[in-house]
Amino acid sequence: MKKKQRVSPEINSSSMADIAFLLLIFFLVTTTIANDKGLFLLLPPDPDQMEDVDIKIPEKNLFKIQINSADKLLVENEPFTGKISDLKEMIHEFVMNNGRNPKSSDNPQKAIVSLKTDRGTSQKLFIEVVDQIKGAYHDIYAERAGVTNERWREISASPKESPEFERLYELGRGVLPDGKPEIPMNISIAEPD
Amino acid sequence: MSKFRKKAATKQDIPTSALPDIIFMLLFFFMVTTVLRENTLNVMQRIPEANELTKLQKKTLVKHLYVGAPKKVELWGTEPKIQADDIFIDTKDVVLWVSKEKAKMKEHERDLITVDLKVDEEVKRGIISDIELQLRKANARKLLYTTRQHVEI
Numbered sequence: 001m002k003k004k005q006r007v008s009p010e011i012n013s014s015s016m017a018d019i020a021f022l023l024l025i026f027f028l029v030t031t032t033i034a035n036d037k038g039l040f041l042l043l044p045p046d047p048d049q050m051e052d053v054d055i056k057i058p059e060k061n062l063f064k065i066q067i068n069s070a071d072k073l074l075v076e077n078e079p080f081t082g083k084i085s086d087l088k089e090m091i092h093e094f095v096m097n098n099g100r101n102p103k104s105s106d107n108p109q110k111a112i113v114s115l116k117t118d119r120g121t122s123q124k125l126f127i128e129v130v131d132q133i134k135g136a137y138h139d140i141y142a143e144r145a146g147v148t149n150e151r152w153r154e155i156s157a158s159p160k161e162s163p164e165f166e167r168l169y170e171l172g173r174g175v176l177p178d179g180k181p182e183i184p185m186n187i188s189i190a191e192p193d
Numbered sequence: 194m195s196k197f198r199k200k201a202a203t204k205q206d207i208p209t210s211a212l213p214d215i216i217f218m219l220l221f222f223f224m225v226t227t228v229l230r231e232n233t234l235n236v237m238q239r240i241p242e243a244n245e246l247t248k249l250q251k252k253t254l255v256k257h258l259y260v261g262a263p264k265k266v267e268l269w270g271t272e273p274k275i276q277a278d279d280i281f282i283d284t285k286d287v288v289l290w291v292s293k294e295k296a297k298m299k300e301h302e303r304d305l306i307t308v309d310l311k312v313d314e315e316v317k318r319g320i321i322s323d324i325e326l327q328l329r330k331a332n333a334r335k336l337l338y339t340t341r342q343h344v345e346i
Binding site: 013016017020021023024027028036037038039041042043044045046047048117118119120121122123124126127128130131134135138149153154156157158189191192 | 241313334340
């Protein structure tokens with residue numbers, strides 16, 4: 001009896017780390033981190049169900065960006081040769097013009113940024129331009145809400161998450177008496193010819 | 194000399210008894226943060242970069258479409274193709290695909306469907322705008338272009 005008790009009933013656990021390592025490597029190899037980040041757009045309704053109304057929008061309330069199949073830009077009907085990142089500042093000025101410059105937009109509600117591409121335009125450039133347009137709007141909102149651009153994007157992803165988010169969201173976009181936002185993100189992406 | 198001998202007598206092993214725990218923690222981290230890849234990609238996916246990314250909150254509302262040039266050129270040619278789940282679909286089948294995906298969702302969530310377009314950067318706008326038109330017809334108007342975060346070097 002004495003002999004039996006002296007043998008310690010321990011399981012050798014030195015290979016535990018190896019087993020765990022194997023599992024770890026298996027999961028590392030077989031999985032991908034989900035990446036649901038990107039540029040969010042809301043498409044217009046079905047063209048077949050839309051009523052064919054010709055709405056005349058004054059030229060000055062439109063900020064026109066056109067891209068041809070050779071990936072060359074035409075901004076406000078003039079060839080654009082500068083850096084694409086300059087577009088952000090131009091759009092910011094256009095949206096927040098509020099009638100100061102009679103050739104630019106009347107107010108943010110009427111201002112529309114129009115983007116028209118060709119069927120041969122590359123998706124890469126399209127994404128870059130959409131990024132600039134969204135960036136300009138995000139900057140305007142973030143400045144009004146008094147937060148950073150990054151924080152604003154977090155807030156706008158889920159404005160109903162907390163009262164604080166809701167307050168900042170309304171502060172950034174502004175609310176008109178009829179419930180519409182003071183500065184709507186009017187981006188129009190036209191169908192290519 | 195005696196001092197040296199004393200030092201040499203100290204134990205020099207690093208205790209490794211906590212190693213399995215550390216590895217397990219790493220393991221759990223990867224298990225929780227990752228999802229198993231659902232389908233093999235048959236199209237090229239070089240995702241373009243952008244700065245103004247937004248993150249989608251509810252993963253169950255997001256359905257993915259992959260667009261790019263096929264990886265197996267000898268089988269599928271070089272023209273960009275649309276991949277849904279495991280198969281290639283035509284542009285005109287997008288409406289059908291949307292209604293199938295909607296049917297899989299919970300009833301009160303069907304109108305909230307968000308289509309995530311994972312587009313290779315070499316793809317031209319033509320095919321993408323065709324898909325957009327089909328999505329409008331299918332009344333799935335929430336669209337996300339997947340992009341990577343641009344990193345300044």
